[in-house]
Amino acid sequence: MNNSIVNFSSEASTNSMTHSFWLVNRLDIFLYSINLLFGFPLHAYVIWLIITGTRSGVASGFFSLNLSVSEIGNCLNSLVCIVDSCLWIPQLKTLTWFLLGLGIAGRPLFQCLICVERYLAVVHPVTFLKYKPLRYRVICCTVAWMITLGSCLCCMFTVILQTIIFLWFYSIQFVLLLFIQLICLVTVLWALKQSGPGERGRERKEENHMKRRAFCLILITTVTMIFTYVPFTISGFSVIHTQQFIKELFSFGFICYVLAGFVQPILYLHRSGKLFCFCSP
Numbered sequence: 540m541n542n543s544i545v546n547f548s549s550e551a552s553t554n555s556m557t558h559s560f561w562l563v564n565r566l567d568i569f570l571y572s573i574n575l576l577f578g579f580p581l582h583a584y585v586i587w588l589i590i591t592g593t594r595s596g597v598a599s600g601f602f603s604l605n606l607s608v609s610e611i612g613n614c615l616n617s618l619v620c621i622v623d624s625c626l627w628i629p630q631l632k633t634l635t636w637f638l639l640g641l642g643i644a645g646r647p648l649f650q651c652l653i654c655v656e657r658y659l660a661v662v663h664p665v666t667f668l669k670y671k672p673l674r675y676r677v678i679c680c681t682v683a684w685m686i687t688l689g690s691c692l693c694c695m696f697t698v699i700l701q702t703i704i705f706l707w708f709y710s711i712q713f714v715l716l717l718f719i720q721l722i723c724l725v726t727v728l729w730a731l732k733q734s735g736p737g738e739r740g741r742e743r744k745e746e747n748h749m750k751r752r753a754f755c756l757i758l759i760t761t762v763t764m765i766f767t768y769v770p771f772t773i774s775g776f777s778v779i780h781t782q783q784f785i786k787e788l789f790s791f792g793f794i795c796y797v798l799a800g801f802v803q804p805i806l807y808l809h810r811s812g813k814l815f816c817f818c819s820p
Contacts, residue, residue, distance in 0.1 A: 566790055568624055570797045571617040578797075579614040581804045582607040588813060598673040602652045603807050605680045609645030609687065610800060612638055636698045640691030642796065643709045647716045647768065648683045650760050650803070657753040658723035662730050706775040713768040720761045727754045759806060767799040768792075 585607045589600040597604070616638035623631040659667040690708075697705040731750040770792030774785060808814040 567793060568621060570793055571620050574797045574800065575614050575617040575621070578610060578617075578800055581801065582610045582614065584813075585804045585807050586611070588808075588811060598671070598676065600807070601673060601676040601680065602649055602656060603803065605683070606646065606649035606653070606803060609641050609649060610804070612641040612645070613800065616641065633695060637691045637695040639698065640687060640689075640694040643694060644690030644712065645683075645687040646800070647713065647764060648686060649680075650764055651716045651719055652679055652683060653803075654720045654723045654757045654760050657757050658727055661727050661750050661753045703779060706779055709768075710772045710775045710779075713764075713772050717761070717764060717768070720757065720764060724754070724757045724761050727757055756806070759802065763799045763802045767796050770795050 586604060589597055589604045589607075592600070616635060619631055619635050619638065622628075623635060656667075659670075690712075693708060694705065697708070727750065731754055770788070774788040774792055777783075777785065777788065805814065
């Protein structure tokens with residue numbers, strides 16, 4: 540693919556295209572600032588709550604902990620991007636592409652682990668209790684971090700040199716993880732409508748409440764993932780097939796990405812009853 544996809548400004552042959560390009564850049568810087576100013580304290584607070592809680596609280600929120608750690612890296616990437624837009628240091632640009640892998644793989648992987656955990660708790664409770672100890676979550680997160688590190692290295696070497704490979708990489712990855720989450724969502728919804736043997740009265744009501752909470756969590760996570768990555772995936776396939784880079788489409792995807800990043804920490808704070816404590820002075 541020629542350099543027109545990477546160096547969009549060099550293709551801008553009219554004043555209107557150049558003006559639109561700079562408007563999008565200012566929008567990107569604004570979104571980086573929002574992600575840094577609001578995302579960093581939000582995720583840092585979630586990490587602090589999980590770490591300072593009881594051991595059982597750390598185990599139950601371990602995937603959320605790793606997700607927030609990944610998002611802290613995304614917030615630092617926003618800071619690097621802001622500095623790079625002002626100073627244009629090549630080393631910062633390389634660091635930006637490396638940290639991009641946290642958003643490409645880190646966020647969806649840990650969101651997917653959260654959904655799978657809730658799926659097991661509802662549909663296969665015996666298996667869930669068997670693998671409930673913290674060490675199994677550590678193993679899963681270690682594998683997820685290894686995949687994320689590979690994603691970071693892939694982004695660093697393919698964003699500029701092999702852009703098409705990069706677009707195929709994150710598009711196929713999104714479709715695969717979304718498919719897993721949709722399976723969890725539909726299965727939990729089906730289990731919610733079924734009644735187990737011997738259930739009656741209060742027991743059935745409590746179990747249905749647990750199933751509904753799990754279903755709502757998976758539903759919110761899945762919708763968040765769709766909201767985050769569908770615009771990027773559409774724009775990615777558009778570039779692959781048309782060989783033309785539409786900056787505005789990617790910027791719209793970036794808006795969705797930044798806004799969706801606040802959903803999981805707010806959801807965790809709401810479940811733990813700390814949301815209003817965080818919002819109060």
